[in-house]
Amino acid sequence: MTTIYDIAKKTGYSPTTVSKAFNNYSDVREKTREEILRTAREMGYLPNAHARTLTTKKSWTLGVLFVEGTGVGIRHPFFGAVIESFKQVAVAKGYALMFISKDVGGKQSGYLENCRIHGVDGVVVFLSDYEDPYFLELLESDIPTVILDYETAQSHTVCSDNTAGAMLAVEYLTSLGHSRIAHISGGLNTIPGRRREEGYVAAMKTHGLELRKDYIVEGAFYALENGYAAMQRLLELPDRPTAVFASGDLLALGAVMAARDSGLSVPEDISVMGYDDIELARYVTPALTTVRQDTASLGTRAAEILLASIDRKGTGMEAIVLPVEVVVRESCAPPGEV
Incomplete structure (x- = not known):
């Protein structure tokens, strides 16, 4: 040996x-x-x-707390890409990953107890319900954590500049000549959904465009079917929008499907823009114009911060906000252009 x-x-x-x-x-x-x-x-x-x-004096194990509301789970392309880049850094440094749940030995206990039993050195958190008392219990413990897409002074956090990204989306659509721009929101129950809706509202005001309540429709949990339903509601309006900015790419893809099923062409009859730049966005027809999040950097920075925290390097909690960019493809065009 x-x-x-x-x-x-x-x-x-x-x-x-x-x-x-x-x-x-x-x-x-x-x-x-x-x-x-x-x-x-x-x-x-x-x-x-x-x-x-x-x-x-380490277990060389990192906990991954991943709970989201769509039922898609880690198969969601955005989360999968971020977790993969996180894993690459962690494994290169000698760590193994373990998913954390509320259940221990078939009995519901809590995230913190699960972490204590397995002795994890730190936890990366992807969570849809940040009001969950079990999550708050973990947050208040001495276990190092880094949270994606959340804002708190109790933990390290890493997220994209969601407000700026939404503003960039609206600015791009206005540059094409659109003024009737609707928004399919991811919902106000998540930080990204809230910040992207705030960015949409701010950009519409900045450009002096009418801000209509019926032009903001929620697509809960960023699910494709909810993007479809939201677009149906927008298309039923007497003066439907000429462009739609969706808070996530799956919402945008659902919106494109709804437009097609209503006999409309994208982008000739209505433009659709997404957010995330999941891998599928470049392969659909028309290829999706979107706001790109740097998933590799999100996962890498989260891992680096968590490992540094475990090794007691640095002081205070870091709140990393990463820049985003517009990726122009085929799903947006000037209004009325054939």
């Missing part, structure tokens, strides 16, 4: 340096760490997890 002494002999580094590389000590250069890890893989070395825990 290969030992750290075999790896030390092969690489020319001391056994102490090899051990430090496996345990992510900060005084080992990244190039040295990579060489040692590469050699270990080639030699088939498997570190003893129990020994690592005793040495470093």
